[in-house]
Amino acid sequence: MAQPVEHEELTVPDGRSGCPINMTMELLGDRWSLVVLRDVMFGGRTRFRELLGHSLEGIASNVLASRLAKLTDAGLLSRHAVPGHRQKIDYFLTDAAIELVPLIIELGSWGARWLPTTPELTIRAQLLADGGPDVAQRFMDELRSIHLDHQPPADNGVLAELGAAHRRAVEQA
Amino acid sequence: MAQPVEHEELTVPDGRSGCPINMTMELLGDRWSLVVLRDVMFGGRTRFRELLGHSLEGIASNVLASRLAKLTDAGLLSRHAVPGHRQKIDYFLTDAAIELVPLIIELGSWGARWLPTTPELTIRAQLLADGGPDVAQRFMDELRSIHLDHQPPADNGVLAELGAAHRRAVEQA
Numbered sequence: 001m002a003q004p005v006e007h008e009e010l011t012v013p014d015g016r017s018g019c020p021i022n023m024t025m026e027l028l029g030d031r032w033s034l035v036v037l038r039d040v041m042f043g044g045r046t047r048f049r050e051l052l053g054h055s056l057e058g059i060a061s062n063v064l065a066s067r068l069a070k071l072t073d074a075g076l077l078s079r080h081a082v083p084g085h086r087q088k089i090d091y092f093l094t095d096a097a098i099e100l101v102p103l104i105i106e107l108g109s110w111g112a113r114w115l116p117t118t119p120e121l122t123i124r125a126q127l128l129a130d131g132g133p134d135v136a137q138r139f140m141d142e143l144r145s146i147h148l149d150h151q152p153p154a155d156n157g158v159l160a161e162l163g164a165a166h167r168r169a170v171e172q173a
Numbered sequence: 174m175a176q177p178v179e180h181e182e183l184t185v186p187d188g189r190s191g192c193p194i195n196m197t198m199e200l201l202g203d204r205w206s207l208v209v210l211r212d213v214m215f216g217g218r219t220r221f222r223e224l225l226g227h228s229l230e231g232i233a234s235n236v237l238a239s240r241l242a243k244l245t246d247a248g249l250l251s252r253h254a255v256p257g258h259r260q261k262i263d264y265f266l267t268d269a270a271i272e273l274v275p276l277i278i279e280l281g282s283w284g285a286r287w288l289p290t291t292p293e294l295t296i297r298a299q300l301l302a303d304g305g306p307d308v309a310q311r312f313m314d315e316l317r318s319i320h321l322d323h324q325p326p327a328d329n330g331v332l333a334e335l336g337a338a339h340r341r342a343v344e345q346a
Contacts, residue, residue: 009287009288009289012288012289016229016230016231017230017291017294018289018290018291018294018295019211019229019230019284019290019291020281020282020284020285020288020290020294020295020298021207021277021280021284022208022284023288023289023290024280024281024283024284024288025204025207025208026204027288029202029203029204029205029207030202030204031198031199031202032198032202033202034194034198035194035195035198038192038195056189056190056192056195057189057190057192058189099283099286099287102283103283104194106275106276106279107194107197107198107276108194108197109193109275110193110197110273110275111192111193111195111197112193114182114269115182115183115185115193115197116182116185116196117193118190118191118192121191121192121193122191122192122193125193125194
């Protein structure tokens, strides 16, 4: 963080103040944006229909469409036409969105500690929080491979570990 | 985080799902709640008039009132009548709010990296992020002393260091 910024900043409208906490909440402080990013990040879902059909929270179609557009405009998702399907679009995380991993881990960790969450929906957040910076870094590296380089998820990657732990928790529930 | 929960959980309405990321965003995913908590946390402001008058973002009086009520109902702020002033209320952070420090540090760190923030409003977020878990822990200990035990801020505490760094940055701006 102390290093000079070497990447392009996101383009956001002039806001209420230039405080970084305020600016992040102006961009992401709504009830759905980070939940949509969570689904792209953890669910490996990159298409509108998958994100809509698998939504745990039953997101409405118009809300999902508006959040995907907002996140794309902000530079947190990138749209790619699926080869051979002119109308199908994959949404991939950008580097700025991948760097939200530590923030999303903190959201999950605080929620798991203080809110009456569902155990089988909490196991992934717990594993990530317990894993510390090393696991967060491995997870971000894996997301870069999938979303920036368009490689398939590794069989022994963090996503595979989280998925296996989640399935075990569902079986035991 | 892997330890059993030994404290009371916050009381929140039944929501969209029991996922901890979702539940935290259902509670705090609006454009003002975390900004109000930031001001109580960093600004040392505990009264309505101070929070209103010093708001960097010019929060409206009715919005501030509604967020203070919401955060109090959720168990993130506690109201204390100022001795001798029946109508004056101090708002103090609860332990649940103090434990949002790592999340708020991540909000500031991500915002400082990716958004066109104002340098003199970014220095505190940078110092906290650069300080790592030790400084976050010292900061939470200091907030517990102020908000739970109602002690004055220490002259050599994290809040004093952050305030001094902010003043130096303003002078150089």
